Amino acid sequence: MVIVMAPDATQRDLDEVVGLVTTAGGEAFVSRGVNRTIVGLVGDLDQFEALNLRGMAGVLDVVRISVPYKLVSRENHPARSTVRVGGVPIGPDSVTLIAGPCAVETPEQTLAAAQMAKAAGATLLRGGAYKPRTSPYAFQGLGEAGLRILADVRAETGLPIVTEVVDAHDVELVASYADMLQVGTRNMQNFALLQAVGAAGRPVMLKRGMTATIEEWLMAAEYVAQRGNLDIVLCERGIRTFEKATRNTLDVSAVPVAQRLSHLPVIIDPSHSGGRRDLVLPLTRAAIAVGADGVIIDVHPQPEKALCDGPQALVDGDLTELARVMRTFPEAMGRALT
Amino acid sequence: MVIVMAPDATQRDLDEVVGLVTTAGGEAFVSRGVNRTIVGLVGDLDQFEALNLRGMAGVLDVVRISVPYKLVSRENHPARSTVRVGGVPIGPDSVTLIAGPCAVETPEQTLAAAQMAKAAGATLLRGGAYKPRTSPYAFQGLGEAGLRILADVRAETGLPIVTEVVDAHDVELVASYADMLQVGTRNMQNFALLQAVGAAGRPVMLKRGMTATIEEWLMAAEYVAQRGNLDIVLCERGIRTFEKATRNTLDVSAVPVAQRLSHLPVIIDPSHSGGRRDLVLPLTRAAIAVGADGVIIDVHPQPEKALCDGPQALVDGDLTELARVMRTFPEAMGRALT
Amino acid sequence: MVIVMAPDATQRDLDEVVGLVTTAGGEAFVSRGVNRTIVGLVGDLDQFEALNLRGMAGVLDVVRISVPYKLVSRENHPARSTVRVGGVPIGPDSVTLIAGPCAVETPEQTLAAAQMAKAAGATLLRGGAYKPRTSPYAFQGLGEAGLRILADVRAETGLPIVTEVVDAHDVELVASYADMLQVGTRNMQNFALLQAVGAAGRPVMLKRGMTATIEEWLMAAEYVAQRGNLDIVLCERGIRTFEKATRNTLDVSAVPVAQRLSHLPVIIDPSHSGGRRDLVLPLTRAAIAVGADGVIIDVHPQPEKALCDGPQALVDGDLTELARVMRTFPEAMGRALT
Amino acid sequence: MVIVMAPDATQRDLDEVVGLVTTAGGEAFVSRGVNRTIVGLVGDLDQFEALNLRGMAGVLDVVRISVPYKLVSRENHPARSTVRVGGVPIGPDSVTLIAGPCAVETPEQTLAAAQMAKAAGATLLRGGAYKPRTSPYAFQGLGEAGLRILADVRAETGLPIVTEVVDAHDVELVASYADMLQVGTRNMQNFALLQAVGAAGRPVMLKRGMTATIEEWLMAAEYVAQRGNLDIVLCERGIRTFEKATRNTLDVSAVPVAQRLSHLPVIIDPSHSGGRRDLVLPLTRAAIAVGADGVIIDVHPQPEKALCDGPQALVDGDLTELARVMRTFPEAMGRALT
Known part of the structure; x- marks a missing residue:
C-alpha cells in the first residue's frame, strides 16, 4: 500500500501518518520527491484498510498494491487447478x-x-x-x-x-x-x-x-x-x-x-x-x-x-x-x- | 411490439408471423415499405414475448414499444405518490x-x-x-x-x-x-x-x-x-x-x-x-x-x-x-x- | 511513480531497475515488504515514462502518482481563473x-x-x-x-x-x-x-x-x-x-x-x-x-x-x-x- | 421508422403526424392498440429525420428501423469484399x-x-x-x-x-x-x-x-x-x-x-x-x-x-x-x- 501525500502536506501530517501505521504494527518507508512525498507501507493490509488513512490530513491518495484475495490467488498457489x-x-x-x-x-x-x-x-x-x-x-x-x-x-x-x-x-x-x-x-x-x-x-x-x-x-x-x-x-x-x-x-x-x-x-x-x-x-x-x-x-x-x-x-x-x-x-x- | 422483417423475407415468412400472432389472440398490422416490411402487434405483450418471434424465419428484429412494468408505472397512476x-x-x-x-x-x-x-x-x-x-x-x-x-x-x-x-x-x-x-x-x-x-x-x-x-x-x-x-x-x-x-x-x-x-x-x-x-x-x-x-x-x-x-x-x-x-x-x- | 516488483523478482531484477532509474538521473527508494518490494521514483517523470520500466524483468506494475498535466493544473496555479x-x-x-x-x-x-x-x-x-x-x-x-x-x-x-x-x-x-x-x-x-x-x-x-x-x-x-x-x-x-x-x-x-x-x-x-x-x-x-x-x-x-x-x-x-x-x-x- | 404515440395523444395529434409525413412524400400506416397507437412510416428516411417528429405533440418516441448507412451496407452488396x-x-x-x-x-x-x-x-x-x-x-x-x-x-x-x-x-x-x-x-x-x-x-x-x-x-x-x-x-x-x-x-x-x-x-x-x-x-x-x-x-x-x-x-x-x-x-x- 502506498500513501501519496498532498503537495501542501506538512511535516506534522507526515509524522501522524507514519505514527499511525507503526502503532498499528506496520512499517512505513518515506520517499521524498520534489513535488510530493510518498509513503510505502509494509504489514497487514486489512488492518491498514481499517485506519482510514485516506481521511487523514495531508493525504492525497492511497494506492493499494497487493491483491485483496488470498485463497484463490495464484501467488499462493502457482499451479493451475483442475x-x-x-x-x-x-x-x-x-x-x-x-x-x-x-x-x-x-x-x-x-x-x-x-x-x-x-x-x-x-x-x-x-x-x-x-x-x-x-x-x-x-x-x-x-x-x-x-x-x-x-x-x-x-x-x-x-x-x-x-x-x-x-x-x-x-x-x-x-x-x-x-x-x-x-x-x-x-x-x-x-x-x-x-x-x-x-x-x-x-x-x-x-x-x-x-x-x-x-x-x-x-x-x-x-x-x-x-x-x-x-x-x-x-x-x-x-x-x-x-x-x-x-x-x-x-x-x-x-x-x-x-x-x-x-x-x-x-x-x-x-x-x-x-x-x-x-x-x-x-x-x-x-x-x-x-x-x-x-x-x-x-x-x-x-x-x-x-x-x-x-x-x-x-x-x-x-x-x-x-x-x-x-x-x-x-x-x-x-x-x-x- | 413491432416486428421488422428481413429484406429477403418471403411472403410465406410474413404469413407465418401473422398467423402465429393471430392464433395467440393478437392483431397484426402489416406495413410494406420499399426495402422492408414491418408488422405492428396489438394484444397481450407477455404472451407475444413467449412466442419467440425473433427466432422465426424472415424476422430481422423485434422492437418492444410498451414499458414492461405496470404497478409502478405512471401510465396507470398519473399522480406522483408520497x-x-x-x-x-x-x-x-x-x-x-x-x-x-x-x-x-x-x-x-x-x-x-x-x-x-x-x-x-x-x-x-x-x-x-x-x-x-x-x-x-x-x-x-x-x-x-x-x-x-x-x-x-x-x-x-x-x-x-x-x-x-x-x-x-x-x-x-x-x-x-x-x-x-x-x-x-x-x-x-x-x-x-x-x-x-x-x-x-x-x-x-x-x-x-x-x-x-x-x-x-x-x-x-x-x-x-x-x-x-x-x-x-x-x-x-x-x-x-x-x-x-x-x-x-x-x-x-x-x-x-x-x-x-x-x-x-x-x-x-x-x-x-x-x-x-x-x-x-x-x-x-x-x-x-x-x-x-x-x-x-x-x-x-x-x-x-x-x-x-x-x-x-x-x-x-x-x-x-x-x-x-x-x-x-x-x-x-x-x-x-x- | 511507483514500481511494484513481482513476488518472484530477483535481487538482480531489482538492481537493474534501480540502475536504470539512477542512470536516467532519477532517485529510487526501495521498500521491501513481506510479499513484495516496491520502488518509489523521484525525478523527471516524462523521462521515466520513456524507460519502459513496465517491460523489465521482475516488474509487475508501474503506478503513476503525479498528474501528467502542468499548465492547467491547480497545483501550480492555486487560484481559480476567470x-x-x-x-x-x-x-x-x-x-x-x-x-x-x-x-x-x-x-x-x-x-x-x-x-x-x-x-x-x-x-x-x-x-x-x-x-x-x-x-x-x-x-x-x-x-x-x-x-x-x-x-x-x-x-x-x-x-x-x-x-x-x-x-x-x-x-x-x-x-x-x-x-x-x-x-x-x-x-x-x-x-x-x-x-x-x-x-x-x-x-x-x-x-x-x-x-x-x-x-x-x-x-x-x-x-x-x-x-x-x-x-x-x-x-x-x-x-x-x-x-x-x-x-x-x-x-x-x-x-x-x-x-x-x-x-x-x-x-x-x-x-x-x-x-x-x-x-x-x-x-x-x-x-x-x-x-x-x-x-x-x-x-x-x-x-x-x-x-x-x-x-x-x-x-x-x-x-x-x-x-x-x-x-x-x-x-x-x-x-x-x- | 415507427412513431409511437403517447397514451394521451389525441386524434388531432395523430392526424398532424400523418399529415406531415404524407406532405413530405411518405406513407403512414396507423396501428391502433389498446394502450397506444403506432405509426409505421415508409419513404425517404433522411427526409423524415429532418421533420423533428419526436418534437410533435402526442409523440412519445420515434424508433428507427433501417440502418443509416448505405454504401458499406451488406443489404445492398451481399457478397463480402476483398x-x-x-x-x-x-x-x-x-x-x-x-x-x-x-x-x-x-x-x-x-x-x-x-x-x-x-x-x-x-x-x-x-x-x-x-x-x-x-x-x-x-x-x-x-x-x-x-x-x-x-x-x-x-x-x-x-x-x-x-x-x-x-x-x-x-x-x-x-x-x-x-x-x-x-x-x-x-x-x-x-x-x-x-x-x-x-x-x-x-x-x-x-x-x-x-x-x-x-x-x-x-x-x-x-x-x-x-x-x-x-x-x-x-x-x-x-x-x-x-x-x-x-x-x-x-x-x-x-x-x-x-x-x-x-x-x-x-x-x-x-x-x-x-x-x-x-x-x-x-x-x-x-x-x-x-x-x-x-x-x-x-x-x-x-x-x-x-x-x-x-x-x-x-x-x-x-x-x-x-x-x-x-x-x-x-x-x-x-x-x-x-
Missing part, C-alpha cells in the same frame, strides 16, 4: 463442453437437449430449474420438479448436472440433486448465497457479474473459498458496455487475465454473452482459442418454443458444426476435449 | 433528509451521529446493521445487536429508522425493528429478497443497481409492488462508468426520467456515489436542484475511526453547511424541508 | 448563461434565438456554422455564411459569439469572426485542432469527449495551453454509459473534481447531455447547484423546424422558466448572474 | 498478418522489426510516422522522415506499407508513400480526415473509435465511401469499459456482427486492445478463431527501448509462437494465410 464434477475434469489440460437447455421445461425437452449435447461432445449437462428473471411476469423455472427431471436425464444419459441456485435457503435442496452448483451473474455479490454454496460440499460455477471487474469476481470467489470450498470454476459471460448490437460484450481477455491472477479454471458462456444464435459458434471458437478451460452452451430441440432465451439456443444443424469445432480447436490448442 | 415512513413523508411536496452513520458500530457513535443528523435537519435516521461488502475480510455489521442500538436511538431522538436487509430470511427480523427496509445496490436483482420485502409490511427504499438501467430498476420495484407493497422509494446512488476519479458517476438525470416513468418518489445518495467527502455537499445541492424528493447522507462523529466508508462521511463543520443547504435549496424549489 | 469572452467573465464569482441555436440556419432564426436567449439572461450567444455529424447525410452547417450571420446578430444584440471549429485549417477563418472557439466532443483528441486553436488568440471552450476521463480532458486542455493560450473553459456535456433513457449521462461530479484539479472554469451543457427538452431545466438547476461556472443551452424559435437537435431546444414557455432559474439559483450559490 | 493493398488481399478467403513497430524510430529498428514480421508470416508492414498521443509531452512521431524510412524498408523487404495519418492536410503527403492509410481510434469521427482519405486513392484502414458503437463505426466508413473509395478495412481494437485490468476490452463479437451488417473486411488489433504483451498471442488466436480477416500486431526488436507502447510489442521468442499460430489457426478456419 476441478472435477462427477468425475469430469475442468482444468488446464482439457476443454470441457457443458451444454443443455437454458431452462428445464419438460422431461422430453430436457432429454432431447441432453442427447443433442452429448452427441456434440458434451460431458456435462446444464439446465435451469430456478431462473432469475428481470421481469416478475416471466417464467421463473419449475423448481424441484425441474431438479427431478434433471436427475432422471442424468440417469438416462450419464451426464453429471450443472444447475443454478438463486436463494441461499435452496442450496441444500439443489445440492442434493446437482453435481455442480451455478451462481448466476445477478447473484455474484449475493454474499449470503456465496457463503451457502461454499458450505454445500459441491463444486461451484461462479459467473462473472455483468458489470463486475475481474478483481470483484475473484473476491466473490474468495467468499466461496473461505467456507472451505476451492472447487470453483469461474465463468465469463459477457459484460455490460455501451454497445447495443449484442446483449453483452464477451470479454475474452478476462480468461488469460483471470488465469494469471488465480489458479481456478475459467470457462466461457458464448450463448448468454451475445444473446444471438449466429454468434454462438464464432464466440465458442474464440473462447477455446483464447485459452478457456471449457464452454457452456444453450441447446434446445425446438428453440421457437423455448420458455427462456430461445433466440440464442443452438439447434440441429448448429450442433453438427459445434461437434466439428470441438474436434478441431481444442486440438489446435494442444488440449483434449474431455 | 410514501410515509413512521409518519415522515417522502414525496413531491417536500425534500426529506435522511442521515446517519454508514454502519452502526456502538451506541455512542450511533447516538452522536443521529444528533448531528437531526441538527442538520434530518427527519429519518439511516444506519446499517447488515453490510454487504466486496471483501469477505471486511466488517460485515453488528446484526441484530445493531438493530437494537438503532431502536434505542430512535427512542432517544424520535427519528424513525431506515436500515438495510441483505438476506430474504432476515426480513422479518429486520422489519420488527425498522421503519423502512433498504435494499442495496448489489441486491437490486436479488429477486427472493425483493419478494420478501414486498411482503413485509414496511416501506422499502430500493437502491438502483450500480449498473442497472432505469428500466431494470423499475422492473425490480415491480417485484416488490407485486407482493402488494407500493410504499417504495427509489434511490439513485451512482452508476458504474469508465471514469475513475469518482467511485461511481451520479446520474442526476435519472431523477426526472424515473419520476416521469413512475409515480414513486425518487431520492439521491450523494455519499456513496462520489465516495469522497468533498463531493457530498455539491452533489446534495445538485440532487435537490434536479428535483429529488430527498437525500440520504452518511454522517459520523469520528470518520477517521469509522469501520466502513469513513472517507465519505460528513463531519462537524460539514454539517453546518449541510443545514444551510437544507434551508436554502428546497425553498428555491418551492418545496418544504420535511 | 476567462473573459468579449468582456464577459466566466469564472468562480459568477454564473454565465450562454445560449442560442444549435445550428445557424437563417438570419431570422438566429436573431430570434439570440433575442430569446438575451431575454432569459444570456450574455453570450452560441450557434454552430460548422457541425460535425455522425451521418454524412445529415446537415453539416452553413460554413462561412453562418459565421457572417452570427456577426450580424452580434452587431444587433451586443452578444459576443461562441462557435465551433471542426478542422484545424478553418481556425483562422472562424477566429476572425468568433469571440470564443468551441472544440466539440468528437474532436477532444484531435490534436492538430487543439494546437491550432491554442495559437489562434481567442478564448477556447473545450468540450469533454463523450468517453474521455477527466484526466484525458485536462491533457487535451494542456495541448491548447502549450501553445500559449490559457483562456480555456472546460465544458462537461455528458458521457457515454450503458443507460439508454438519456442520450448521454451528465456527469455533474466532474465539475467539482475538475475545479479541484485545474484552475480553469468549468461549465455544463444540459442540452446535449440529455438530448431531451424536458431534462434541460432540471439539469440546468443541477449544474448551477453543483457549482458550474456557467451553462450553455440550445434555444430555437421553432424547434420543430430545426435542422439539428430540435428535440432538445428550449422554446418560448421554457425560456420564462429558464429566466426564473437564472435569477434564483446563482443567488442561492452566492454568485452573480453575469 | 480489399487489395499493394497486391496483398484482405478478405473472406484469407487471414492477413500485418506487423511492424508501433512507431518508426530509426532505419535499423524499422528494418529489424520488418524482418521479424516477415519471418512470422506478415505480408504487410505497419509503422507509425505520425502518432496521436494523449499527452503533449509524449513522442509524436518522425513525420516525413519516418515515411522515407518506411519506403526504404519496403524496398528492402517487399512488404507494402500501412501507416497512420492524423491530419486532413497531411493526407496527400502520406498517400505518396503509403500503400494503405490508417485512421486511428481517436480520429474515427474526425470527419474532415475521413473525407480526405476517401479522396486519396489509397485503401483505408479504419480503426473503431474506442467508444464507438458498431453503427457509428459503419457510419464513419460511409463518410469514406461517399468520396468514392470502397477499399476500406475495418479494424476492431478494443473498446472502453469499466474493466481496468486491460487497457481496453477487445470486442471479438464485433467481427461477426460487422461482417453481417457490412461487406467490408474486418481485422483485429490484439496489441492495442490489451496493452500487455502476455495478451497478444491469446487475443490473436481468438481473433482468427472468431473469423477476423486479419490481425495487425506490434513487434519491436528491443521493446524496452521503444518510444511508444513498448510494453505490448512482441519480441523474439514471441515471434516463433506467432508464426506457429499463423500456420495453425487460419487452417482450422479453412482459410489461407496470405
Whole structure:
C-alpha cells in the first residue's frame, strides 16, 4: 500500500501518518520527491484498510498494491487447478463442453437437449430449474420438479448436472440433486448465497457479474473459498458496455487475465454473452482459442418454443458444426476435449 | 411490439408471423415499405414475448414499444405518490433528509451521529446493521445487536429508522425493528429478497443497481409492488462508468426520467456515489436542484475511526453547511424541508 | 511513480531497475515488504515514462502518482481563473448563461434565438456554422455564411459569439469572426485542432469527449495551453454509459473534481447531455447547484423546424422558466448572474 | 421508422403526424392498440429525420428501423469484399498478418522489426510516422522522415506499407508513400480526415473509435465511401469499459456482427486492445478463431527501448509462437494465410 501525500502536506501530517501505521504494527518507508512525498507501507493490509488513512490530513491518495484475495490467488498457489464434477475434469489440460437447455421445461425437452449435447461432445449437462428473471411476469423455472427431471436425464444419459441456485435457503435442496452448483451473474455479490454454496460440499460455477471487474469476481470467489470450498470454476459471460448490437460484450481477455491472477479454471458462456444464435459458434471458437478451460452452451430441440432465451439456443444443424469445432480447436490448442 | 422483417423475407415468412400472432389472440398490422416490411402487434405483450418471434424465419428484429412494468408505472397512476415512513413523508411536496452513520458500530457513535443528523435537519435516521461488502475480510455489521442500538436511538431522538436487509430470511427480523427496509445496490436483482420485502409490511427504499438501467430498476420495484407493497422509494446512488476519479458517476438525470416513468418518489445518495467527502455537499445541492424528493447522507462523529466508508462521511463543520443547504435549496424549489 | 516488483523478482531484477532509474538521473527508494518490494521514483517523470520500466524483468506494475498535466493544473496555479469572452467573465464569482441555436440556419432564426436567449439572461450567444455529424447525410452547417450571420446578430444584440471549429485549417477563418472557439466532443483528441486553436488568440471552450476521463480532458486542455493560450473553459456535456433513457449521462461530479484539479472554469451543457427538452431545466438547476461556472443551452424559435437537435431546444414557455432559474439559483450559490 | 404515440395523444395529434409525413412524400400506416397507437412510416428516411417528429405533440418516441448507412451496407452488396493493398488481399478467403513497430524510430529498428514480421508470416508492414498521443509531452512521431524510412524498408523487404495519418492536410503527403492509410481510434469521427482519405486513392484502414458503437463505426466508413473509395478495412481494437485490468476490452463479437451488417473486411488489433504483451498471442488466436480477416500486431526488436507502447510489442521468442499460430489457426478456419 502506498500513501501519496498532498503537495501542501506538512511535516506534522507526515509524522501522524507514519505514527499511525507503526502503532498499528506496520512499517512505513518515506520517499521524498520534489513535488510530493510518498509513503510505502509494509504489514497487514486489512488492518491498514481499517485506519482510514485516506481521511487523514495531508493525504492525497492511497494506492493499494497487493491483491485483496488470498485463497484463490495464484501467488499462493502457482499451479493451475483442475476441478472435477462427477468425475469430469475442468482444468488446464482439457476443454470441457457443458451444454443443455437454458431452462428445464419438460422431461422430453430436457432429454432431447441432453442427447443433442452429448452427441456434440458434451460431458456435462446444464439446465435451469430456478431462473432469475428481470421481469416478475416471466417464467421463473419449475423448481424441484425441474431438479427431478434433471436427475432422471442424468440417469438416462450419464451426464453429471450443472444447475443454478438463486436463494441461499435452496442450496441444500439443489445440492442434493446437482453435481455442480451455478451462481448466476445477478447473484455474484449475493454474499449470503456465496457463503451457502461454499458450505454445500459441491463444486461451484461462479459467473462473472455483468458489470463486475475481474478483481470483484475473484473476491466473490474468495467468499466461496473461505467456507472451505476451492472447487470453483469461474465463468465469463459477457459484460455490460455501451454497445447495443449484442446483449453483452464477451470479454475474452478476462480468461488469460483471470488465469494469471488465480489458479481456478475459467470457462466461457458464448450463448448468454451475445444473446444471438449466429454468434454462438464464432464466440465458442474464440473462447477455446483464447485459452478457456471449457464452454457452456444453450441447446434446445425446438428453440421457437423455448420458455427462456430461445433466440440464442443452438439447434440441429448448429450442433453438427459445434461437434466439428470441438474436434478441431481444442486440438489446435494442444488440449483434449474431455 | 413491432416486428421488422428481413429484406429477403418471403411472403410465406410474413404469413407465418401473422398467423402465429393471430392464433395467440393478437392483431397484426402489416406495413410494406420499399426495402422492408414491418408488422405492428396489438394484444397481450407477455404472451407475444413467449412466442419467440425473433427466432422465426424472415424476422430481422423485434422492437418492444410498451414499458414492461405496470404497478409502478405512471401510465396507470398519473399522480406522483408520497410514501410515509413512521409518519415522515417522502414525496413531491417536500425534500426529506435522511442521515446517519454508514454502519452502526456502538451506541455512542450511533447516538452522536443521529444528533448531528437531526441538527442538520434530518427527519429519518439511516444506519446499517447488515453490510454487504466486496471483501469477505471486511466488517460485515453488528446484526441484530445493531438493530437494537438503532431502536434505542430512535427512542432517544424520535427519528424513525431506515436500515438495510441483505438476506430474504432476515426480513422479518429486520422489519420488527425498522421503519423502512433498504435494499442495496448489489441486491437490486436479488429477486427472493425483493419478494420478501414486498411482503413485509414496511416501506422499502430500493437502491438502483450500480449498473442497472432505469428500466431494470423499475422492473425490480415491480417485484416488490407485486407482493402488494407500493410504499417504495427509489434511490439513485451512482452508476458504474469508465471514469475513475469518482467511485461511481451520479446520474442526476435519472431523477426526472424515473419520476416521469413512475409515480414513486425518487431520492439521491450523494455519499456513496462520489465516495469522497468533498463531493457530498455539491452533489446534495445538485440532487435537490434536479428535483429529488430527498437525500440520504452518511454522517459520523469520528470518520477517521469509522469501520466502513469513513472517507465519505460528513463531519462537524460539514454539517453546518449541510443545514444551510437544507434551508436554502428546497425553498428555491418551492418545496418544504420535511 | 511507483514500481511494484513481482513476488518472484530477483535481487538482480531489482538492481537493474534501480540502475536504470539512477542512470536516467532519477532517485529510487526501495521498500521491501513481506510479499513484495516496491520502488518509489523521484525525478523527471516524462523521462521515466520513456524507460519502459513496465517491460523489465521482475516488474509487475508501474503506478503513476503525479498528474501528467502542468499548465492547467491547480497545483501550480492555486487560484481559480476567470476567462473573459468579449468582456464577459466566466469564472468562480459568477454564473454565465450562454445560449442560442444549435445550428445557424437563417438570419431570422438566429436573431430570434439570440433575442430569446438575451431575454432569459444570456450574455453570450452560441450557434454552430460548422457541425460535425455522425451521418454524412445529415446537415453539416452553413460554413462561412453562418459565421457572417452570427456577426450580424452580434452587431444587433451586443452578444459576443461562441462557435465551433471542426478542422484545424478553418481556425483562422472562424477566429476572425468568433469571440470564443468551441472544440466539440468528437474532436477532444484531435490534436492538430487543439494546437491550432491554442495559437489562434481567442478564448477556447473545450468540450469533454463523450468517453474521455477527466484526466484525458485536462491533457487535451494542456495541448491548447502549450501553445500559449490559457483562456480555456472546460465544458462537461455528458458521457457515454450503458443507460439508454438519456442520450448521454451528465456527469455533474466532474465539475467539482475538475475545479479541484485545474484552475480553469468549468461549465455544463444540459442540452446535449440529455438530448431531451424536458431534462434541460432540471439539469440546468443541477449544474448551477453543483457549482458550474456557467451553462450553455440550445434555444430555437421553432424547434420543430430545426435542422439539428430540435428535440432538445428550449422554446418560448421554457425560456420564462429558464429566466426564473437564472435569477434564483446563482443567488442561492452566492454568485452573480453575469 | 415507427412513431409511437403517447397514451394521451389525441386524434388531432395523430392526424398532424400523418399529415406531415404524407406532405413530405411518405406513407403512414396507423396501428391502433389498446394502450397506444403506432405509426409505421415508409419513404425517404433522411427526409423524415429532418421533420423533428419526436418534437410533435402526442409523440412519445420515434424508433428507427433501417440502418443509416448505405454504401458499406451488406443489404445492398451481399457478397463480402476483398480489399487489395499493394497486391496483398484482405478478405473472406484469407487471414492477413500485418506487423511492424508501433512507431518508426530509426532505419535499423524499422528494418529489424520488418524482418521479424516477415519471418512470422506478415505480408504487410505497419509503422507509425505520425502518432496521436494523449499527452503533449509524449513522442509524436518522425513525420516525413519516418515515411522515407518506411519506403526504404519496403524496398528492402517487399512488404507494402500501412501507416497512420492524423491530419486532413497531411493526407496527400502520406498517400505518396503509403500503400494503405490508417485512421486511428481517436480520429474515427474526425470527419474532415475521413473525407480526405476517401479522396486519396489509397485503401483505408479504419480503426473503431474506442467508444464507438458498431453503427457509428459503419457510419464513419460511409463518410469514406461517399468520396468514392470502397477499399476500406475495418479494424476492431478494443473498446472502453469499466474493466481496468486491460487497457481496453477487445470486442471479438464485433467481427461477426460487422461482417453481417457490412461487406467490408474486418481485422483485429490484439496489441492495442490489451496493452500487455502476455495478451497478444491469446487475443490473436481468438481473433482468427472468431473469423477476423486479419490481425495487425506490434513487434519491436528491443521493446524496452521503444518510444511508444513498448510494453505490448512482441519480441523474439514471441515471434516463433506467432508464426506457429499463423500456420495453425487460419487452417482450422479453412482459410489461407496470405
